[in-house]
Structures are given as structure tokens and as C-alpha cells.
Amino acid sequence: MSFFARFWLAYMVFFKVLLDGFYAKRISNLHPPKALPDAVVEADTQAELENKLGKDERRIHELEAELRALKSEAGAAADARADGALWLLGLLQKEGRFVDFLQQDIASFDDAEVGGAARVIHDGCKQSLEKHLGVEPIRTEEEGAKLTLEEGYDARAVKLTGNVSGKAPYTGTLRHKGWRAARVELPALLAEHDPKVLAQAEVEL
Known part of the structure; x- marks a missing residue:
């Protein structure tokens, strides 16, 4: 079929389809729409997967950042607890010479000497606990x-001891x-202070 014949046929079919619904339906049935090329579908699917992967990667980075922040906070809290315990031990040493007594070899001292030292340590440590912790008994x-x-x-x-069985009462x-700390009032730690130093070495000049 020549070009002009095909052009004339296309011209006639165009207006026939445009003006005659029944004819248009017949043409549609003769030429069903073809599915999109596989390449187009694959491209769309790949784009969706890349978009989802990008979102997942961003979420992973966010979760990793949150995890690092939580670890940092937990580490800081653990350091603060350790510093507080060391600071309290330092106070017991300062006010009651507690560490001196525990580190001293008392095997060569008689009971009277140990008793005299223990009284001084007892008074100093008790005052320190009452001052900073407000220690009180759990049971009256x-x-x-x-x-x-x-x-x-x-x-x-x-805490239950002995023959423990069954349920309360x-x-x-x-x-x-028992004892509990009614309050905790430790002095603020100075930036230049090393909490691991419980008592400074002393050098007399």
C-alpha cells in the first residue's frame, strides 16, 4: 500500500473512531493495549527499591547516632557513680582516717591501742556519714x-535469711x-580534682 493510500486510510479511520463509538470499540478489541516494556517496569521497580534503600540507610544512620548518644550518656552516668563513691571514700579518709586504719598492719598493736584508734575513726566516720548521707535505720x-x-x-x-519458703506474710x-541514706549531699567535684586520689601524699619542707 502506497504512502498516500495509508495516509488517506489513517485519516478516515481517525474520524471514524472519533465519531463512531461502536467502531472505536471494535478497533480497540482488535488491538488490545500492550503491557509496558519490561525495561520500563524494571526501571520503575529499581527506582522504588533505591528510594526505599535510601530511606532505610538514613534510618539506620539515625539509630546509630541515637545508640552512640545513649552509650555516651550511660558511660557518663557510670563515671559519675564511680566518682561519687571515690569522693565519699575520700571524705571518710579526710574526716575519719578510714583508709589509713584499713591499710595499717595492726597485728603488732595491742587491743588497747587498736581500740583507741578505732574510737577516733568511729567518731570521724560517723560524723561524715551523718553530714553527707543522713544515714537512718530501715527497721525501727x-x-x-x-x-x-x-x-x-x-x-x-x-532480706530474708534462714528457712525461706512459701509466700508472705x-x-x-x-x-x-539495716541502714538507708535519707539524703545524699556530697560536695561538688572540682574540675582539677582527681577523685581517685583518696588522700594526698604530704611532704613537709
């Missing part, structure tokens, strides 16, 4: 007294009243 009963622990008692503050004898 006298040691040796009979008592009953009802269901729901604070297991963090009371428990009836037993108070062997130790």
Missing part, C-alpha cells in the same frame, strides 16, 4: 524482736535493722 524495731512481713513488703530493703526475728 530492736534487733532480736519478733516481727511479721506482710505481703507487698519492700524486698529491696529487707513471713514471721521471723530481726537480726539487723
